[in-house]
Amino acid sequence: MASMGEILKLYTKCMNFAAVKHKDQRRKDQDGTPYINHPIGVAFILTEEAGIYDVPVLLASILHDTVEDTDTTFDEIEQHFGSHVRKLVEEVTDDKALPRDVRKSKQVENAAKSSYEARLVKLADKLYNLRDLQRCLPVGWTEKRREEYYKWAKEVVDNLRGTNAILEGALDEIFRSEHLI
Ligand SMILES: Nc1nc2c(ncn2[C@@H]2O[C@H](COP(=O)(O)OP(=O)(O)O)[C@@H](OP(=O)(O)OP(=O)(O)O)[C@H]2O)c(=O)[nH]1
Numbered sequence: 679m680a681s682m683g684e685i686l687k688l689y690t691k692c693m694n695f696a697a698v699k700h701k702d703q704r705r706k707d708q709d710g711t712p713y714i715n716h717p718i719g720v721a722f723i724l725t726e727e728a729g730i731y732d733v734p735v736l737l738a739s740i741l742h743d744t745v746e747d748t749d750t751t752f753d754e755i756e757q758h759f760g761s762h763v764r765k766l767v768e769e770v771t772d773d774k775a776l777p778r779d780v781r782k783s784k785q786v787e788n789a790a791k792s793s794y795e796a797r798l799v800k801l802a803d804k805l806y807n808l809r810d811l812q813r814c815l816p817v818g819w820t821e822k823r824r825e826e827y828y829k830w831a832k833e834v835v836d837n838l839r840g841t842n843a844i845l846e847g848a849l850d851e852i853f854r855s856e857h858l859i
Pocket residue numbers: 704705706707716743746778785803804807808810811816827
């Protein structure tokens with residue numbers, strides 16, 4: 679079993695890796711929030727709200743957008759963080775080469791087939807993004823696009839149910855406030 683020191687070393691290496699990879703990326707909000715706030719926030723939801731302390735899950739949550747949105751490869755993830763974390767990051771990565779509508783429907787389909795660990799990352803990711811959407815509308819988004827995102831996110835979440843009552847409860851609170859349930 680890894681010591682606390684080894685775990686902290688790996689966790690810090692992971693945050694540094696993601697921060698370097700996302701360094702030029704910003705969120706879509708008016709303020710151009712540094713993108714790294716999102717993966718760190720997803721990991722924080724898992725520890726702080728859901729009480730998840732599973733190391734591969736937390737590492738995958740921090741790395742979840744590195745391959746999708748930066749030049750990071752799955753081989754690189756494996757080299758630094760091992761094959762288990764690589765598999766989880768693969769499970770939560772969308773293929774950006776696909777047309778947007780195909781990518782979005784694949785995410786709904788793939789949710790149902792995901793592992794328990796990947797489901798935790800997906801739920802926390804959706805929770806962060808939906809809260810962000812409640813906080814402010816991304817630049818260039820219309821109210822219609824916002825509504826469509828909520829509806830699509832609910833379809834994904836519905837295929838992830840039975841995974842974690844805290845995360846699903848927090849998501850349902852948002853869906854209720856948006857009159858989706
Ligand atoms: N709410 C919100 N989202 C932002 C912001 N900045 C960046 N995003 C990202 O935008 C994506 C959602 O926008 P879409 O238009 O639906 O997706 P797309 O960019 O992938 O086409 C999410 O990424 P994703 O990896 O595609 O996640 P998900 O849509 O698969 O959950 C989310 O993380 C922001 O300021 N607010």
